[in-house]
Amino acid sequence: MEKVLEVKDLHVTFTTYGGEVQAVRGVSFDLYKGETLAIVGESGCGKSVTSQSIMRLIPSPPGRIADGAVQFKGKDLTKLKESEMRDIRGADISMIFQDPMTALNPTITVGEQIIEGIMQHETISRQDARKKTLEMLNLVGIPNPSERLKHYPHQFSGGMRQRIVIAMALVCEPEVLIADEPTTALDVTIQAQILDLFKDIQKKTGVSIIIITHDLGVVAQVADRIAVMYAGKIVEAGERREIFYKPQHPYTKGLLNSVPRLDLDGADLIPIGGSPPDLFAPPAGCPFAARCNFAMEVCDRVYPYKTHLSRDHHVDCWLQDERAQKMLAGVK
Template sequence: MMNDTILQVKDLVVDFNTYAGKVQAIRNISFDLKKGETLAIVGESGSGKSVTTKTLMGLNAENARIAEDSQLIFKGNDLSKLDAKGWQKIRGNEIAMVFQDPMTSLDPTMKIGQQIAEPILKHQNVSKAEAMEQALKLMVGVGIPEPKEHINDYPHQWSGGMRQRAVIAIALAANPDILIADEPTTALDVTIQAQILRMMKDQQAKYHSSIIFITHDLGVVAGIADRVAVMYAGKIVEYGTVDEIYFNPQHPYTWGLLDSMPTTDTKQGSLEAIPGTPPDLLYPPKGDAFANRNQFALAIDHEQQPPFFKVSDSHYAATWLLDERAPKVTPPAPILQRWQHWHDMQAQGV
């Protein structure tokens, strides 16, 4: 299943025209998504994660502009060229989305069962009774207890975790090829987070769907992702399998994200935070956008954007530190520990 590519994003550029000027939200990114896999897109707030996924759903604001040479190839068709009618056939049917806040994603005046049945009625030739029966099965599938008793409940009657399950049921209603999850566990406690993630993996296995999982928390994706794309200031700066990103990270920004994440091996009393703030994308820097926050920055980082350097056939990082002419630097101790773990894994053939 994972040998076939279902989505190819090529040279995506998205700008927003504002009163202050043109915000360069997405600055030439490319990635692909294979059938049956989970691709996690991670990064700080404002890195471009949500704009990327809203672009894939045709949900950007009216002041957004996609560059002419950008391509979003889904099953052989370019999504960037769709009109409103074309998007209505795709959105919620072949590509569905789980939004971040289930309370604002659900209609407070509409019964939850009706909301789950709505995409079924829109995209399938079934009666209302048949749609409600399918909605009931979806409620069972996402782990909603006693669904027959609660199918006529309103959103305010449910907890945050249960509302999130309802939102996932709505997204799965039309059996989409791609499920986009935009930080679906942010407002939930750790126990409910684990349940939601496990349920999403179970549903993925059942429907053979692909998942694009958006988060700012690298810890969340450890057990769900197959591959990871790290975004910063509208660009992908590192791209690899989940093991390569966790145990053999190469970009200093990825080092910073991992160094700020607690693990069972964390020995110091406090976690390290990445200093500074992301750049203003009204005026993006001409060099590496992370240079001013990067303690390992080279002079060239302030002058030229780094290309992608190949680490392995599946692992790439856009950092001048991988250039053969660059000086060798010593990353933080936790990253050295990850590298050692990676070398041990390779030596054992894991």
Template sequence: MKKILEVSDLHISFHTFAGEVQAIRGVNFDLFEGETLAIVGESGSGKSVTTKSIMRLLPPDNSEIKKGKILFKDTDIAQATEKQMQKIRGKDISMIFQDPMTSLNPTMTIGKQIMEPLLKHQKLSKDKARERALKLLDLVGIPKPEIRIKQYPHQFSGGMRQRVVIAIALACAPKVLIADEPTTALDVTIQAQILDLMKELQKQIETSIIFITHDLGVVANVADRVAVMYGGKIVEIGTVDEIFYNPQHPYTWGLISSMPSLDSGDEELFVIPGTPPDLLHPPKGDAFAPRNPYAMKIDLEEEPPMFQVSDTHFAATWLLHPDAPKVDPPAAVKERKAIYQAKQAASLKGGQ
């Protein structure tokens, strides 16, 4: 697969009255053509900061890319000027934000808002742009587009507004689409419709998607690969099956154990104890060590490197060191792995 985006050793800080918040501390990942990469983690882990830096949408007054590269085509976005970014934003890289009501301009018709990137980036005539806007509304499943194109955001439901936001993001058929928790503000039924819509549209326009979420249940349905973030770093990355059924980092174990399931009955949900680290004063060793029941002495002293589990699976935990003691993951993680292995064995048997 061809690499379309490369984030390398990215460090981002925010300068506040209290001091320097080291929000992103050496993030590395690649995005390949036509794939969906999900970035998961608790609030404050650095998911949105990382992806907003790709669009260069961080506040210029107090944020700083201190180190690293964001390579897209022949451009290092980390060093790009605002003029260069205006040519990339909306055309090559687009973003769907969390709340559709704040993403749309309440004073402009839906039609004008969809036409705007087409007029700016593709230099279409007004008639051609309107024609394309109607097609986009139809594509994202909005009925009676000829009537709807003249209406304002307040005349749409939450789910329909999110469809409009997707239409705007897809207007110029971007190479990379960043979806920042696009279904959080929607109810479960509408959420499922939006996720199905995004998968369908991805096939049609052949875009690559970075999907940010804290909901692991959503990830299983949309992602090809998953990056788990904690304390401003990626602590584990792999295919969706590797992360869900063979996770290696204790933080990933905690996230998976805290997922509700239909079989859980009256059992209490698992909760990861403690709180995320204070990135004004990042910890010396593994940032997850104070919350990690499997932490060793070295976790408090030295940051773990990324250990390779397979060609596609990497995790930053000292438990993968050859000299580390053997530790069993929690019961919920072992149970998932056993069910997955049984399914794999059954499918292999059926295919013979």
């Protein structure tokens, strides 16, 4: 498969009065053409910071990319000038933000906002830009687009506003689409429609998607591969079936156990006890050790090495060490 985006050992920090927050600590992953990669984890684990770092949208100060690289079309995005990044944002890499209402200008019609984005990146007449806008609104399922493009954001429902934001992100035909919690503010019925829309658009355009979410139901519907983040690190990654049916990291198992199961009678939710570590001074070892029922002495002291379980499935956990495996086999 053709590799579209490559994130290598990304570190992002924020300087505050209380010290330096190490929000992202050595994140690495690849994105391939036409696939959907889901980055999951609880709030504060670094998902959104990672996605905003790819787009170079981290406010500086207080934030900065301390180390690492983001390779796209032979360029390291972390080294580009702001003017060069403006040419890439929207045209090559687009982003859908969490709240569609705040992503849209309430004083400008939605048609004008989409047309402005097209003319920013393409040498095109206004008439052709309007035609392209109508085609995109039709693609995302906006009824009567020739009339609706004259309307303001407040004249649309939440689901329709989300479709408008998706249209804005896709109108310049980017190669990569980053969707940060795209269904959080929507009810279940509209969520299903938006997820079906993502799959339909991906089939038609071949766009590669990174979806940021904490909702494993969303992940099960759209993701090809999943990266599980905790305390600024990707602790496990693999194909969807590997993560859902063969999870190896205790945190991944904890996330799956905390999802309601309607197919099992009397199934109880099993919450993950404790709290995430303080990223002002993250632990030297596994960040999940304090909340893990299987933690060993080494877990507190040394961060585990990466264990490859298949071509795509890897996990950072000392339980994968052969000595721990022998110990667990003896317990059984």
